Amino acid sequence: MEEESDTRKINNSFLRDHNYATEADIISTVEFNSTGELLATGDKGGRVVVFQREQESKTQPHRRGEYNVYSTFQSHEPEFDYLKSLEIEEKINKIKWLPQQNAAYFLLSTNDKTVKLWKISERDKRPEGYNLKDEDGRIRDPSTITSLRVPVLQPMDLMVEATARRVFSNAHTYHINSISVNSDLQTFISTDDLRVNLWNLEITDRSFNIVDIKPANMEELTEVITSAEFHPQHCHTFAYSSSKGSMRLCDMRQAALCDRHSKYFEEPEDPSTRSFFSEIISSISDVKFSHNGRYLMTRDYLTVKVWDLQMENKPLETYQVHDYLRGKLCSLYENDCIFDKFECVWNGSDSVIMTGSYNNFFRMFDRNTKRDVTLEASRENSKPRAILKPRKVCVGGKRRKDEISVDSLDFSKKILHTTWHPHENIIAVAATNNLYIFQDKVN
Amino acid sequence: MLGRGVKRKRSCLEELEVEVLPDGARKPDRKQDGGEDREEEAAASLLQQRQVVLGLCLKKLQDDQAGVELSLRRSVLLANTLRQIQEEMWRDRTRGPDRLDPDSCLVRDGFREDVSVTCPGCAEDGCCDAVSPDAPSQDPNGPSDQQKPPPAPAGSTLSDSATGYLSDLALDDIFEDIDTSMYETSDLPWSCGGGALWPLGVSLWPEENLKPPSLSSGGGLQSCLMDLNDLDYIIEILVKS
Numbered sequence: 001m002e003e004e005s006d007t008r009k010i011n012n013s014f015l016r017d018h019n020y021a022t023e024a025d026i027i028s029t030v031e032f033n034s035t036g037e038l039l040a041t042g043d044k045g046g047r048v049v050v051f052q053r054e055q056e057s058k059t060q061p062h063r064r065g066e067y068n069v070y071s072t073f074q075s076h077e078p079e080f081d082y083l084k085s086l087e088i089e090e091k092i093n094k095i096k097w098l099p100q101q102n103a104a105y106f107l108l109s110t111n112d113k114t115v116k117l118w119k120i121s122e123r124d125k126r127p128e129g130y131n132l133k134d135e136d137g138r139i140r141d142p143s144t145i146t147s148l149r150v151p152v153l154q155p156m157d158l159m160v161e162a163t164a165r166r167v168f169s170n171a172h173t174y175h176i177n178s179i180s181v182n183s184d185l186q187t188f189i190s191t192d193d194l195r196v197n198l199w200n201l202e203i204t205d206r207s208f209n210i211v212d213i214k215p216a217n218m219e220e221l222t223e224v225i226t227s228a229e230f231h232p233q234h235c236h237t238f239a240y241s242s243s244k245g246s247m248r249l250c251d252m253r254q255a256a257l258c259d260r261h262s263k264y265f266e267e268p269e270d271p272s273t274r275s276f277f278s279e280i281i282s283s284i285s286d287v288k289f290s291h292n293g294r295y296l297m298t299r300d301y302l303t304v305k306v307w308d309l310q311m312e313n314k315p316l317e318t319y320q321v322h323d324y325l326r327g328k329l330c331s332l333y334e335n336d337c338i339f340d341k342f343e344c345v346w347n348g349s350d351s352v353i354m355t356g357s358y359n360n361f362f363r364m365f366d367r368n369t370k371r372d373v374t375l376e377a378s379r380e381n382s383k384p385r386a387i388l389k390p391r392k393v394c395v396g397g398k399r400r401k402d403e404i405s406v407d408s409l410d411f412s413k414k415i416l417h418t419t420w421h422p423h424e425n426i427i428a429v430a431a432t433n434n435l436y437i438f439q440d441k442v443n
Numbered sequence: 444m445l446g447r448g449v450k451r452k453r454s455c456l457e458e459l460e461v462e463v464l465p466d467g468a469r470k471p472d473r474k475q476d477g478g479e480d481r482e483e484e485a486a487a488s489l490l491q492q493r494q495v496v497l498g499l500c501l502k503k504l505q506d507d508q509a510g511v512e513l514s515l516r517r518s519v520l521l522a523n524t525l526r527q528i529q530e531e532m533w534r535d536r537t538r539g540p541d542r543l544d545p546d547s548c549l550v551r552d553g554f555r556e557d558v559s560v561t562c563p564g565c566a567e568d569g570c571c572d573a574v575s576p577d578a579p580s581q582d583p584n585g586p587s588d589q590q591k592p593p594p595a596p597a598g599s600t601l602s603d604s605a606t607g608y609l610s611d612l613a614l615d616d617i618f619e620d621i622d623t624s625m626y627e628t629s630d631l632p633w634s635c636g637g638g639a640l641w642p643l644g645v646s647l648w649p650e651e652n653l654k655p656p657s658l659s660s661g662g663g664l665q666s667c668l669m670d671l672n673d674l675d676y677i678i679e680i681l682v683k684s
Contacts, residue, residue: 174515193514221515221519222522243520276524280520333499
């Protein structure tokens with residue numbers, strides 16, 4: 001009887017701890033590497049989990065290259081800023097992969113203040129037959145050694161180890177919101193609310209500030225930087241977005257400090273839709289260059305816009321993500337959902353764009369056919385290997401059987417982070433603390 | 444906004460949202476005779492929404508100061524919203540109670556300019572004129588600060604020019620005629636006279652080591668706003684005693 005009650009006590013405390021652990025498990029970023037072989041996720045607890053795609057096997061064709069856990073490591077730890085008496089969260093804000101140049105994989109991961117370069121490498125051989133120590137590692141007594149031997153590499157179980165190779169710290173007063181690796185593969189930028197810093201991957205004690213929008217008097221601050229990215233081909237060009245709904249393209253060849261933009265993208269406000277929340281919903285939460293480098297995509301609260309780099313005064317295409325929320329902005333302001341930052345992604349051929357929404361819905365827009373679809377990432381509503389059923393939100397009037405009404409949407413289930421395989425139709429979607437990987441159906 | 448299947452009351456916010464939907468969503472069959480009443484209702488509800496948003500904005504900014512360092516983006520967006528609302532309230536006041544700013548968020552298509560709307564808490568023209576930015580007899584620093592709408596953080600540059608601005612006015616004249624019946628009977632927790640809000644200062648930049656406003660040391664938002672009716676309190680914040 002005593003043992004049973006002990007077990008119950010253990011179970012109860014386990015349940016309590018489990019709730020805490022769930023908070024740290026919230027996925028905060030997802031990113032495929034440049035070949036699509038690896039998929040990295042970062043979470044609120046500062047951990048990085050890397051998945052690797054299985055080699056496709058002829059014996060099990062239906063397991064068409066599934067992703068399995070390859071490596072898990074603690075990237076960032078919580079820190080305390082003693083000067084400001086504030087905690088620095090260990091949450092991983094962004095992960096960016098470096099293109100593979102040798103057998104090892106490299107990625108950059110960042111929290112609010114510090115960027116780290118991680119090397120992920122495999123070890124499948126181990127040297128055996130040392131002279132001065134035995135197999136357990138104990139030092140041998142030299143007087144007992146009668147002959148010399150050459151250590152030999154013996155196969156061992158595959159071990160994947162992650163080591164921090166560089167730590168880029170102390171360069172950001174404000175919270176880092178994005179990092180981007182340059183196409184020159186030598187430099188990268190890290191961006192916080194007011195500044196963009198340029199780093200060399202080899203040098204950690206120095207960075208160059210290339211954009212600074214901090215006003216002399218902080219009380220005059222009305223705009224912050226929300227995201228920045230390097231052009232995929234032009235190593236001198238990068239873009240950054242602002243909380244006022246504008247985007248700037250900068251050329252690093254023009255000046256050391258890129259405060260003057262070379263292009264300024266902003267769509268004039270439509271006066272008929274102006275409200276108290278106009279500025280908040282125009283704040284750009286993500287900016288992504290297309291793979292071909294000709295377009296830029298921006299995500300604000302209600303829309304995704306595709307911009308032609310040659311046309312600054314208005315976007316090429318505007319897609320409504322969840323316009324039914326326009327009438328709910330006051331409530332979304334009250335519960336802070338209006339400040340949610342959704343990301344957006346291109347597919348490999350730049351023909352389809354994808355972004356997340358609430359109720360674990362995510363949306364895809366085909367730029368050529370102009371068709372769009374709403375899908376749901378949820379275990380209850382889809383079995384593994386089942387084809388996802390398109391979902392529809394009913395905005396008023398009669399609700400059909402499979403539709404969901406706006407008032408029934410769960411705003412705590414938001415899909416903020418998604419990523420698309422660089423070549424194939426495989427997507428990874430983060431729904432709070434669950435990761436969903438979807439692929440094209442096998443014919 | 445709760446989980447599925449959970450019952451909840453229709454919030455006053457949702458009621459306001461229904462009333463202030465953009466024109467496209469409005470029912471087109473408004474009759475001419477009832478039109479004026481409905482427009483007045485719509486205007487009043489828009490004003491009500493403005494008060495609600497204003498209150499939410501202030502509450503969020505105060506909560507942000509209280510603890511964890513939240514994002515700068517959020518603080519800036521909240522401050523800009525607050526500034527926008529207060530600019531509108533300025534414009535409404537300077538135009539007088541019977542004219543609305545054409546650029547205002549309140550104005551939608553079909554809203555006639557000559558509809559008489561009373562700015563809450565500002566029943567007297569005297570109050571409006573006293574804080575008009577066009578008043579000529581001001582301190583040189585005065586007009587520039589009047590153009591720049593509150594909130595200015597407590598302990599900021601506003602205090603210097605505010606002293607000059609206040610010295611030219613008979614303070615009793617500003618406040619003696621304010622109709623305070625709104626405060627006693629209002630249903631909304633954050634409703635308040637526009638005049639009482641002008642001295643509101645919110646410090647957004649903790650790292651700049653600005654003195655936090657006295658408001659944040661109080662109890663709830665409502666009690667803070669009620670305290671603003673006290674003249675001494677207002678002067679203390681403006682003049683940075």
